[in-house]
Amino acid sequence: MVSTQLNIHPFRWLDDDSFLVEMKLSDAQENSIYRIQENRYREVVNKQSDLIVRFTLAGMITFVNQAYCNFFHKTAEQLIGRPILEQIHEQDTGIFQQHIKQISIQQPSRQSQNRLIDGLGRIRTVRWLDRGIFEGTDLVEIQGEGQDISDSVSEQILKQTMEQRYRVLVEEMQGVVYVLHAETMMVIYMSPQIEKFSGYSQEDVYKDPLLWFTKIHPDDVSDVVTAFKKRKTEASDEIIEFRFIHKDGHIVWVQDRGAKIVADDGTLFLQGIMIDISASQIARQKMEKYSELGKMINDFSLALMTVETNDWEPLMNTILKEMGLLLAVDRSYLLMIDYEQGVINNTHEWCADGIFSSMKDFQNRPVDEFKWWFPRLSIDGKIIIDDLNSLLPEEGNIREMLESQSVQSILIVAMKRKDHFYGCLGFDSVVSQKSWDQEIVLLLRMFSDMLMSTYERINPGKS
Structure with missing residues (x-):
């Protein structure tokens, strides 16, 4: 009876997968073994540029090709019989051992990658294709074919490092x-x-x-x-x-x-x-507005120097309109105190489109209704309320007065000489809340002094 046993030994030849086939024929009378000559096999693998190494399950090297020897600057005699772990970077030995354990008859080949220390002491990265060598179904050895990919790995690491540094730079x-x-x-x-x-x-x-x-x-x-x-x-x-x-x-x-x-x-x-650039843009816009308001005040001051009683009303209407537009408010007005009657009157007013007039609501209003306002105007020469919610609970009547005019923010600038009040300039923001820069307020206070001087000139003896 004749029995046949085939052992297949994989290797690569000219970048193609090849196999060394060992066939054993035996019968009861005579055992005949036909094997491809070992020296022919060695000649084939030694011509390859890839690293080829064969080792036992215990990790002892049994065969190396010339490329493997050249890589480590050692002879075959110096390598065969030595543990393969000697050439593997110590941080990769655990990964290598786990990889080898997974080779079986069901999964006869696996790819892996690890670092080796070459004959010059350099750390090199090698990609491996490891195949099991079996006798029947028993794994007896493993043959690895490796390619040195260190240059491409270094390039990739450099690229990743540069990308990471660029990203860090960008994100900072x-x-x-x-x-x-x-x-x-x-x-x-x-x-x-x-x-x-x-x-x-x-x-x-x-x-x-x-x-x-x-x-x-x-x-x-x-x-x-x-x-x-x-x-x-x-x-x-x-x-x-x-x-x-x-x-x-x-x-x-x-x-x-x-x-x-x-x-x-x-x-x-x-x-x-x-x-x-919002901060710088806002600062630039503010400077432009300061400059524009300053020029406007200068132009109006020249007109005030020569205005007569008959021209006072149209000039005030023009002033309130131009200032209201420049300051982007919804209502501007002039309140004057009549001490003989003990009342306050809204004598001039401008309203933006769609904003109702409050002029009729401030005619012959008793001065006593404004006792909250006068002490504050006396101290600072101005009253600024950016948000009605900033008013105290006991100032509820002030809030009611402002809400009745749909005011969300207000600026009042006094016209006074020492402790004597002539009246005040008022600016209401109705559509939205508004805040006023101190530079704007300062210019308006200067202008209120000009108005007061002009009022005294065209109304001699009136207080």
């Missing part, structure tokens, strides 16, 4: 760094600062890549689109400024600088950085 910057697809304007990347900048998180932006674009102030969209088109076609690095609507509704002034970048496949992107 004060501005918002972004990358947009140039054709669709969809967000590819937005740095985490976007949340502090706009109130919207990175996740919000990534869920809706056009969200940021829809939050540009409608009056500025056209300018932004034009600037981005120039960046795409003309390689422009023009700095643009626009307004962005924050999640809570307030306006953020943005300065944007960027350029186009072209990917390896030709895809065009726009990369840039947005900086919140």
Whole structure:
């Protein structure tokens, strides 16, 4: 009776998977063993550039090819019979041992990667394809074929390190760094600062890549689109400024600088950085308003120097209108005290479109109704209420008076000489709450002195 036993030994030849087949034929009378000559097998594997090593389940090396010897700068005699763990980096030995345990008849080959210490003492990374060598169903040895991938791994690590450093740099910057697809304007990347900048998180932006674009102030969209088109076609690095609507509704002034970048496949992107310049923009706007108000007061002061009684009323109407528009209030007025009658009258008033007049409600109002106002005007020359909620409970009658006029914020500037009151200038904000800068208040107090001097001149002896 003849029996046949096949043992298959895998290896690679010219980048192809190959097999060394060992066939044993035996019968009752004679055992004949036909084996491919071992020296031929060695000749084949020694011509390969890949590292080839064979070792027992106990980890003892039984065969190495020339490439393996060259890698470690040792002869085959120096390597065979030594533990394979001697060449593996100590931090990778545990992973290697777990990997070997998983090779079986059901899973005869597995890939792995570990670090070796070569003959020059360098740490190299090798990718392995390990195959089991079986006698029947019993695993007896393992043959590994390895490729040194250290250069590509180093390049990848360097790339990852540079990307990580770039990301850290980007995420520590004060501005918002972004990358947009140039054709669709969809967000590819937005740095985490976007949340502090706009109130919207990175996740919000990534869920809706056009969200940021829809939050540009409608009056500025056209300018932004034009600037981005120039960046795409003309390689422009023009700095643009626009307004962005924050999640809570307030306006953020943005300065944007960027350029186009072209990917390896030709895809065009726009990369840039947005900086919140609201503080400087607001400061600039304030300076412009201070300058404009100062010029207005100077022009009106010249008119007041020559005004006569008959021209007082039309001039005051013009003054209240121009100041109301410049200060962006809803109602401006002049209250004058008639000490002979003991009353206060609203003598002149301007109202913005859609704002009702309060003039008729402030005619012949007894001075006693304003006892709360006079001490404060006497001390500071002004009363500022930005928010009616700041009034104390015992000041409820003051709140009722202001609410009856739909006032949300108010500024009163006294016209007085020492402790004598002539009246006051008033500015109401009805549509929304408003705060007043001290520089504006100072200019208005100076102007109220001019009004008082003019009033004394055209009304001699009247107090």
